[in-house]
Amino acid sequence: DIQMTQSPPSLSASLGETVSIECRASEDIYSNLAWYQQKSGKSPQLLIYYASSLQDGVPSRFSGSGSGTQYSLKISGMQPEDEGVYYCLQGSKYPPTFGSGTKLEIK
């Protein structure tokens, strides 16, 4: 299975701060990567697919980048509603595998 190493495990950010979360794959995943946000008590929500494509309805402060084995999610201007746990998911090879999650909180 492809291993997804996600960092940091947790993060605290001030309102308006820019935040980055990283995922590193154990092999090239050719941008077949999605980012999800899960708020407390809710189901995950798709933010980004194909590493950098913004899902419909997702605020433009969310962006994704990367290639090969290294990918990142950026939030440009932290908002209170952005608190939650963020996951990456690779879809290059079966089985799809998740990162371990990053818990993001407001400072």
Added chain:
Amino acid sequence: EVQLQESGPGLVKPSQSLSLTCSVTGYSITSNYWGWIRKFPGNKMEWIGHISYSGSTSYNPSLKSRISITRDTSKNQFFLQLNSVTTEDTATYYCASAKRYWDFAYWGQGTLVTVSS
């Protein structure tokens, strides 16, 4: 609007089978991929498997000997059966829909399944 709803018992005894139903409205399960994902206590997420628009299935090799995903297109539902459960199968189970089998745009609300005697 696409909506998914999981249903099934919240408590299962060890060695028994876990059976869940995902009822879908607003979209036909003969399009897209329809998957099961679970979240363990402590945030770890695991893809369990899916059934495709054509009815073909793919399973996580870590569970392959114990799981079955089927569907009823007349009711627009798909199902998960996980056999020989242990306490390590305790998790919140989600059903979800994806265009490319990994970009899950629609999710159910999740159902907590506890394995305990």
